Amino acid sequence: MHIRNILHPTMSQVGKLFSMDRLISLSGRDIIFPFYHIVTDEIPIHAKHRYGIKSVKDFESDLEFLLKHFKALDLNDVLSLKRNKLSGKKPGFFLTFDDGLSEFYNVVAPILLRKGIPAACFINSAFVDNKQLFYRYKSSILIHHLKENKNLIHLIDKNTIAEKSHENIIKQILTIDYSERHVLEKIATSVDLDFNKYLETQKPYMDAVQISSLINQGFYFGAHSIDHPLYSKITLKEQIFQTETSLAWVKKQFNQNFSLFAFPFTDHGVSKSYFDHFSENKVVDLSFGSAGIKKEKIMGHYQRIPMEVPGNNAENILSSEYFYYLLKSFVGKNRIRRHD
Ligand SMILES: [Zn+2]
Known part of the structure; x- marks a missing residue:
């Protein structure tokens, strides 16, 4: 289990001594990137032994909490953020979902459409259409x-x-x-x-027809590698191949004029050389890790907050993330460091 998950109950208790608005202003981190995989009331067998899955009710109350303190951002806002041109004072969140599971189509998208919340989904080129299984x-x-x-x-x-x-x-x-x-x-x-x-029989993933229909309804799609390896365990060459192949596939398959990428599992242990490669060839517009609230040196690369911490709602998770960030800023440890 991740250290952050162990710390959540204590951190969120202390963090909650401050109001959310106070935590946001103290930390100066006013744009956040929460992410999920599945929302459902019927947990599918393939996800049973994996992450803490939120029910529809819990997901909706997470959204209510987010909307109370942050504005829902669109992809264009995040692209403006990259160019340092995001205007407006209200804190914002950009919502993303990983793995391209059918629950995004069946459960999540209708909720987000009803509430007017934009979102991006990250898909694996080998898995779409239920061709293969993670x-x-x-x-x-x-x-x-x-x-x-x-x-x-x-x-x-x-x-x-x-x-x-x-x-x-x-x-x-x-x-x-x-x-x-x-x-x-x-x-x-x-x-x-x-x-x-x-x-x-179970069709755990979305198919291309469902994805195209979601794109027509305003959702964004990005790549999540070919078949979901842990990047720190494969070579730099394989990392680049996984990223470039999946990005090219998503772009071509769904006619998108932008390239988004979310690292499978985590970008922890991914070298500076990897990021240098992509900043030189400009193949990626935005990319995302999952290290919580962190400072990033790399332009257009953002760390997201895992929202599927068992037994924790958005308020607990964000209070703890912000408090942890503030603690680390006193010792200068809230910036991501990378080896060459
Ligand atoms: Zn994933």
Whole structure:
């Protein structure tokens, strides 16, 4: 678990000694970038073992809180911010959603349209149209399958996962990362689980027709890599390939005249050389990380606030983020540092 999630309950208690407006003015951080993945009352199996998912009611109250203290910004406002031309004194937020899940189309978009809140969605070129499944979702489906069918565990080949006890197998499956993702396929086959069938029947992702219709209704779409690797674990060459391929795909597929990119998982550990490459070739208009409220040196790159902290509403999360930011500013540690 991220250190920030552990600190949230304490930080938000202390942070709440100040009003939100006071925290905003003390910190000087008046433009924020909250982000989510899924909003739903029926948690899908693929996301079950992943993040803290907000219900429709909780999401709507997050939005109410945000709208009380901030103005909902449009993509053009954020592009003006990059050029230092954002006018207006009221604090603002720009909302984004990662992974291109069908709940954005079915649940989130209708709420945002009703409330008049603009948003951008970040999609993986390999997953749109339910062509493939994110390896982390595979592990979630696999765990669910093994919990439901405990008798299947003995079928798992000893060479793929050494642990035979139920608890250990589940723990091990959760730690399988991008470079070992083929192991998930192997285990699934041995326990008679078909991920393609899951994609066909459950349709976890939006398809191109749904995305085009959302674009016609004013939503923005950007890239989120090809197939969601953790960037710090792949080479610089692979990082650049993942970013450029997915950006080009989104742009061409959906005829967009801007390029937005959100790092899969996090931009933590991504080098200065990566950002230098993109600032030279100007392929990306705006990019986003997920390190909370932080100062960024890189033009057009913004850190977003993860809003899916289990058991926490927008007020808790933002109070804690702001308070944490203020604490760190006393010791000069709220700026992102990068290696070469
Ligand atoms: Zn993601």
